[in-house]
Amino acid sequence: MPQPALDAPDVTAPIPRTTAKVRRDAAPRVGVAALWVFAAAPFALALLAAVRAPKMHVLLDYWHVFAKITDDNGGLLLGQVFTYHLDQPFVVPSLLFYADAAWFGGDNRVLTVLTIVLLTVAVLALRTMLPRHLNPTTRVALTAAMSWLLFTSHATELWLQGTNGISWVPAITFCTIAIACAHHGRPIGASVAAVLGCLSFGAALPIWFVLAFIAWLRKETRLRIAIPAAAGVVILAAWWLTKPAGAQSGATDAFDPDGRLSVVAAAVGGLWSVDIAVLAVIAGGCTIALLALLLHRTIDRRPAETDAGWAGLAAYAFALALMLALGRTTTNVPGGNVGLISRYVLVAALATIAALVLTTVHHPQWPKRYVVTAVVALSLVTHAIGGAKADEVRRSYASLNLSAIALRVDAPAALEALHIQRAAAPAARTLGAYPFNDSFTLGCHGPELGTHLNLTTAQPASAGALDAPATDAGTIITGWAAINGTRPDCILITDQTGTVTGGGITGLPLTAGQTTKATPGATAWQATSGPANGPLTVLAVQGGRLHPII
Numbered sequence: 001m002p003q004p005a006l007d008a009p010d011v012t013a014p015i016p017r018t019t020a021k022v023r024r025d026a027a028p029r030v031g032v033a034a035l036w037v038f039a040a041a042p043f044a045l046a047l048l049a050a051v052r053a054p055k056m057h058v059l060l061d062y063w064h065v066f067a068k069i070t071d072d073n074g075g076l077l078l079g080q081v082f083t084y085h086l087d088q089p090f091v092v093p094s095l096l097f098y099a100d101a102a103w104f105g106g107d108n109r110v111l112t113v114l115t116i117v118l119l120t121v122a123v124l125a126l127r128t129m130l131p132r133h134l135n136p137t138t139r140v141a142l143t144a145a146m147s148w149l150l151f152t153s154h155a156t157e158l159w160l161q162g163t164n165g166i167s168w169v170p171a172i173t174f175c176t177i178a179i180a181c182a183h184h185g186r187p188i189g190a191s192v193a194a195v196l197g198c199l200s201f202g203a204a205l206p207i208w209f210v211l212a213f214i215a216w217l218r219k220e221t222r223l224r225i226a227i228p229a230a231a232g233v234v235i236l237a238a239w240w241l242t243k244p245a246g247a248q249s250g251a252t253d254a255f256d257p258d259g260r261l262s263v264v265a266a267a268v269g270g271l272w273s274v275d276i277a278v279l280a281v282i283a284g285g286c287t288i289a290l291l292a293l294l295l296h297r298t299i300d301r302r303p304a305e306t307d308a309g310w311a312g313l314a315a316y317a318f319a320l321a322l323m324l325a326l327g328r329t330t331t332n333v334p335g336g337n338v339g340l341i342s343r344y345v346l347v348a349a350l351a352t353i354a355a356l357v358l359t360t361v362h363h364p365q366w367p368k369r370y371v372v373t374a375v376v377a378l379s380l381v382t383h384a385i386g387g388a389k390a391d392e393v394r395r396s397y398a399s400l401n402l403s404a405i406a407l408r409v410d411a412p413a414a415l416e417a418l419h420i421q422r423a424a425a426p427a428a429r430t431l432g433a434y435p436f437n438d439s440f441t442l443g444c445h446g447p448e449l450g451t452h453l454n455l456t457t458a459q460p461a462s463a464g465a466l467d468a469p470a471t472d473a474g475t476i477i478t479g480w481a482a483i484n485g486t487r488p489d490c491i492l493i494t495d496q497t498g499t500v501t502g503g504g505i506t507g508l509p510l511t512a513g514q515t516t517k518a519t520p521g522a523t524a525w526q527a528t529s530g531p532a533n534g535p536l537t538v539l540a541v542q543g544g545r546l547h548p549i550i
Helices: 017-051 060-069 091-103 108-127 136-150 162-183 187-198 207-217 222-242 257-268 277-300 308-328 342-362 368-409 412-417 422-431
Strands: 463-466 477-482 490-494 500-508 523-529 537-542 545-549
Touching: 017 108, 017 136, 017 368, 060 091, 060 162, 060 422, 091 108, 091 162, 091 422, 108 136, 108 162, 136 342, 136 368, 162 187, 162 207, 162 308, 162 342, 187 207, 187 222, 207 222, 207 308, 257 277, 257 308, 257 342, 277 308, 277 342, 308 342, 342 368, 368 412, 368 500, 368 523, 412 422, 463 545, 477 537, 477 545, 490 523
Parallel strands: none
Antiparallel strands: 463 477, 477 523, 490 500, 490 537, 500 523, 537 545
């Protein structure tokens, strides 16, 4: 008996509703996952830079503070921890500097990574303030904006040298936590975070008035408004009465309202310029105007539970810019405006984040694709602009890497030129902090301090010269060199017996005077030496071969 034919499938039949619904539901999830990856990208870039940063602390502030808070035996002088640095409280950074030296070998990278961790905490604290009624895509897009703006390439100096990061970031992070706690109606948590911020740096001093402002926006009790405001008055008065007299860090003490106003605007608009102050001032003025309009609307619709923290963040950013203008205005910086300094770009980041979130919250009818597009454009454009500032920071730090050698060989004149506190050396040596531990190297892949070299085997350099005769040990010796048209691996200095008494760094940009003499492929170098017997010999080393430079 013949079998019945099987029915052929109808390819024109409509897709079942359940399948179509699954596809519609999957699309947003893919988009949200892509945004999370986008949000993680600047964090990963900053973390990579922090891990690859130099091991040596090369900045004046680190060694000045370290020398002040330690005795020659490496003991912590707790009373000195509570003294001012740059006319501001510096308790938390001082303790972190000491902990790095005592427990982690004085490794700069420990503090650069900690800076990244603290900024990540700031991003997460701000994320908790995003209104729940926003759709998931918008919430993740705004989180991505926070990440890109706080980990902007403009702020590269914060994770290249832990001194800058730990001096500035803990106060900012504690203040964002305090703002988030106040936004959620948690005054105790806000107060604790504010206290820790004030123990970190002067950047936290305005936070008490911000907390009072947030409580007022939320229509909390008069007591909850008055307590932080009163605390702010007391703390600010105590600081003013006890801080050292006079201007600090080369700041002007002139009236100069125009210059100070330009610093305020440049600090708020710093994401949009590298070293052209007028661009930052224009961008900052536009941002301040937008925030003023947004805050007016927020104040009009009190209580503003969804806006309060963001309005507080905007007020805090403006207060930071104002403090910067009042206490740090100087023309002795690139671009002539202190608001353009790399680390101060966090002021612009906080202000821009507040403006972006408040704009989004005030316009819930905007399609999420508009928000995502704006976030991606803002993030990538500001990051691209900051690339030039990151390169500028790396170049400015390059010559400071001689500090490790200068400290290790105890070169007084070199340390003075590099602004490194020689008085910090005994404590660092006792604690085994870098460069006083086994991880120190001259970078020559063989010869180190104290190694005896057979100078008769040295081959003349194909090109190279000293800028001045190498006669004085302990000074910075400079010159240029090229071995077969390429930069040498390192520089060594020996005494007349061939014993290595010092070394140097290569790959530096040629000076104007060197450019007229140097051959193609040559780079500048700097070196220094400890005490030596007789005349010094400077050697360029490449591939293990010695080339004397005369």
